[in-house]
Amino acid sequence: MKKLLYKMPESLSGKEFTYCPGCHHGIIHRLIAEVVDELGIREKTLVVAPIGCSVFAYQFFNMDGTIAAHGRAPAVATGMKRARPDLYVFTYQGDGDLAAIGTAEIMHAANRGEKITTIFVNNAIYGMTGGQMAPTTLLGMKTTTTPYGRSAENDGYPMHMCEFLKEAKGIAYLARTKVNTPQDVEKTKKAIKKAFLAQVKGIGFGLVEVLSTCPTNWGIDPISANKWLEEHMIPEYPLGVFIDKVGDEK
Amino acid sequence: MPKVKGYIEIDQERCKGCGLCINACPTKVIELSEGFNSKGYHPAEAKHLERCIACGFCYRMCPDVCITVYREE
């Protein structure tokens, strides 16, 4: 007898992801789908996809959804949630989307305490457009627009969205995680579940920043990218739970 | 000898040969196959299934959701 332990969650459509080999976007999609399955809310959940490599996210989830203009996902999600408070709405956004062009939208949605959930995928670069510097790019990191490495003097400092957001009173759950090891994948799943529970329980806004790899634009293979994230991103972006008003799962 | 016996299936047509499952597997069950799939990748292959302990690490790390894990009972 074989007992099934892990298989593709129902909340994924089964359509093949368009991501590069080893890209963490796929792991993060799967975790969201597992959480939505476990909460039993698939038919009531709406995804707002961003502009970025995950622009087709709405096709990969087995749920209704839309794409917002670059950075505007929290504004679109606000409208959806206020029109249909009986549904659950989440945005899926990259660091270029959320921390550059969309900084105003995320700050205000969080501060208003919109009852939506945001999954923020920070890979320290603009992936889709070919590896330009993002506000989250590390100092010294080479990108197509910082060919000699990012310098604080010329390009400013890496942007810490969780640390900026943590003063917002409307936030019910705020955490930074990573998915470069199986143990971290499990921890990220728990954080994503809490960010959804913040909405399901009607407490407030929930956000998880997931540190993520972009092997293609970092110019290294997927396994080295997992190590690079550990060695370079963790010192700049320490993991942690910044706000938790959700409490225990039940 | 491991007490738990596991079994995995890999959807080789979905696989992009990234190797993250191979790197994550504690008992070295998986290798990249010599052949190609229709996307042109060398897909992952469960070459040493007898060593599988059903830990699910390969499933957890696979970015393309190619792996299904079972426990033999």
Ligand SMILES: Cc1ncc(C[n+]2csc(CCOP(=O)(O)OP(=O)(O)O)c2C)c(N)n1
């Ligand atoms: C209004 C507007 N400005 C700029 C762009 C070009 N653009 C597309 S994706 C992107 C950045 C995406 O980076 P990120 O959000 O980090 O996502 P990733 O691809 O890294 O997952 C930019 C600048 C656009 N599509 N629309």
Ligand code: SF4
């Ligand atoms: S360019 Fe980077 S972020 Fe985009 S799919 Fe490829 S690896 Fe992922």
Ligand code: SF4
């Ligand atoms: S379930 Fe664990 S032991 Fe079995 S192949 Fe996957 S990683 Fe290896």
Ligand code: SF4
């Ligand atoms: S992790 Fe998934 S996509 Fe990568 S080699 Fe293994 S089965 Fe293939």
Ligand SMILES: [Mg+2]
């Ligand atoms: Mg990015």
